[in-house]
Amino acid sequence: MVQLSIKDVEGRLGEVKCAICKGNRFGIDSRTVAAxxxxxxxxxxxxxYTFPVHTDMEFYLQTQPDVSYRLKEIACQSCRQRGVSLDFRAVLSVRESVYFVTCASCQLKFPEQSFLESFE
Ligand SMILES: [Zn+2]
Ligand SMILES: [Zn+2]
Known part of the structure; x- marks a missing residue:
């Protein structure tokens, strides 16, 4: 499993917008990381505004087998190959959660809207 750093996560969160003010600068509460x-x-x-970021994706994928399956279907925005790995997940609001993924072919990192909510 990839070890995430606070800096990585903060930087990648900048690719999405705050559910409240639409800003795109975020910090991570280091006390929650230390836990x-x-x-x-x-x-x-x-x-x-605060929101949860889930970084234990190994456990998440064990409990959500459908997600693993869907990750294989996601096409990379750059090389168009299908198949990504899940790095972490941010729940921006009750209606919006985002997967932060890495392309298995070209290693491009990009955010992908969660597909779970739309299927419920
Ligand atoms: Zn905000
Ligand atoms: Zn790619």
């Missing part, structure tokens, strides 16, 4: 359970808390630097 070690993979449940991090992100804070919007614009409006101080």
């Amino acid at each position: 070690g359970d993979g449940e991090w808390k992100a804070i919007c630097l614009g409006c101080h």
Whole structure:
């Protein structure tokens, strides 16, 4: 499993927008990282809205086998190959959660809207 750094996650969260103020600058509460359970808390630097970032994807994929299957279907925005690995997941609001994935072919990292909600 990829070891995520706070800097990585903060940088990649900049690719999505805050559910409240539409800003794209976020910080990670380092106390939640130190807890070690993979449940991090992100804070919007614009409006101080907080939301959970789940980094224990190994466990998540074990409990959500459908997600593994769907990851194989996601096409890379750059090389168009299908198949990505899941790095972490951010729940921006009750309606919006985003998967942060890496292309298995060209290693491009990009955010992908969660497909779970739309199928419920
Ligand atoms: Zn905000
Ligand atoms: Zn690619």
